[in-house]
Amino acid sequence: MQSNHWKKFITACIAVLGIVIGWQLVEPQQASADEPTYTFATNNTFEPFEIQDSKGGYSGKNPGIEIEILKKIAKHEHFKYELKPMSFNGDLQALESGQVDAVIAGMSVTDERKQKYDFSTPYYTDGVMMAVAKNSKITSMKQLKGKTVSAKSGTSAALFLKKNQKKYGYKIKYFDSSNTMWNDVKIGNTAATFDDGPVLQYGIKEGVPLKIVTKKPIDAQPVAVGFQKGKNLELQKKINDGIEWLNKTGQMKQIIDKYTKGNKTAKNSAADRTIMGLLKTNRAALLRGLWMTIELTIVGIIFAMIFGIILGVLGIMNNKLAKGVSSVLIYIFRGIPMIVLAFFIYMGLPNVLGHKVPLFLAGVLTLTFDEGAYIGAIVKGGFEAVDKGQWEAARSLGLPYGKALLQVIAPQGFKLMVPSLVNQFIITLKDTSILSAIGVMELTQTGTVIISQNMEGFKMWLIIGVIYIIIITLLTWLSNYVQKRMA
């Protein structure tokens, strides 16, 4: 009976595993017909350059200046592209590690960056502007002494602030997305924010309660597509040819004017901003995010269990080397913050491996190692908690170590572990939100993206929080049911 249950469980695990791996293998192939596919890192909150629709994609009518440019060039130059929306810092790291072929994210061309990256022909000139809260009395940088100002890390606004910090005597706070940064000004935590002019202009046009106090853009710089230095020359040529074509045919000006002049991009400003309304508008995106969270949780838990059981079994073996390996691995992976592990796997490993780690795989690996280490400690403790007499009785009958473990010790140990394991599964579910840092479009990241469009932070985070509570409640119910059945 008992062993039958295990067999069924293991078969189910292998089946899920097979499906996931199969799906991972098949997916990229769908995209590669006869035209080459390039991956572009982009920014998820960078209006008017990138404007995600309510599903978190760029298939709407107004996907932003750069997306429209890219779309036209791709069609004209016969290639396909895949977009990876991340924070700007993430974009740069992804480019350096070869996770993506190029960055198209309102990237200004600076001398410093030119040493590190190749750039396409610029298609826009962008300058940093300073904005303050609507009711603020600050009008110039001279009034910023002792105050806190903000910029997105890695942007030219950040470089500008760093360069002039001594001169004006302000403190700098760095953010990852415009939306959170602007909100910080709105609620009065920062006195002024420095961001790209068009981004600010567009945001204010869309209802952000800030005002621009700079008359002329500071440090005006050209904007272009960035590439890894000396690599992807073929793509560079295609992009440059495309830009030249767009300039020649006047399409470039058309696209840019569409987003910076007049009122053509006005979104559904009269949209329903109640919680029900927000749910309705963002239903598809939220469901997709929720599904990704569930998928990550299930696949993550399965692999973490496998890794954890291996660690646990090694940990109780009568072998110093096995025990040592187990404790060291548990020590390392429990000791590393999960976000660092995620960055290491997604952005660090490619430098060594020489090829990119797919996003979903990176997420699953992170969960496997981090949660697996905790599960390893639980499994080890559970096995050790089984009465020593059980080992002796089993071994004295002539059962070898493995059979004694599998038939006698493991079933009793797992029963003891169930409450701790359930707790770990719930933590795993919550920990998937950390993977938003590397751009996995799970529930939390979906929330960030939606809020970047509608600025409804309070209501959206409330909705997201409640969704988490609901699925965790369901998971708890399920595990209580399983525990009752097992008892």
Add this chain to the structure above:
Amino acid sequence: MDKRYKVQVKDLHKSYGSNEVLKGINLNVKPNEVVCMIGPSGSGKSTFLRCINKLEEPNSGHVYVDGYDIADPQVDINKVRQNIGMVFQHFNLFPNMTVLQNITLAPVQLGKMSKEEAKKAAYHYLDLVGLREKADANPSKLSGGQQQRVAIARALAMKPDVMLFDEPTSALDPEMVGDVLEVMKNLAKQGMTMIVVTHEMGFAKQVADRVVFFHDGDIREQGTPEEVFDHPQHEDTKNFLDKVLNV
């Protein structure tokens, strides 16, 4: 290795750190012989018993069972253990299995019997210990005495040539002791080779072919029950018997 003996122990030493618990034990057990080991707690008799099937690893010396030296790393200890049944003070039944599953587990897992054969054998041994009707019960539902009888049936199901008993009645309520001893007596009558660590002097007197008195990690005295109980030679033996018999 002497072919006449079922179990032969030569100069067995065992220490825990600097504490030497067995100080060079020699003991030969003939086929069909019942040997009872008595002595104060901490005298090393249980450790000695556990060395015979290598639940404790001896530091030096030899233990031959059926001609195999269990101290020899070349010898497959799992094979040797299949021929040595062991019964523990705390029964150690597997709580995740029924009584029947407890008994059939090893014979089936080790390929000694088919599932059907093992089940038949299990019922046979349950009959022997008088617990056929408990076959489908969970061990936790049984009394201590019943659990110990199941444990004996479990050990017998592997058809061992030697049975080791480690204080089999010490954890039992007094009224349960009789049933367990009865089962052991019947086993002895049927010619099973048995080594029994016990505090039941009456059982030792009645059933043992030989009584071995352990004291301070050594065998102080051994002989027939009459010799040891009625005419003890050694001062330590006299002291011990005075204490346990004249309560």
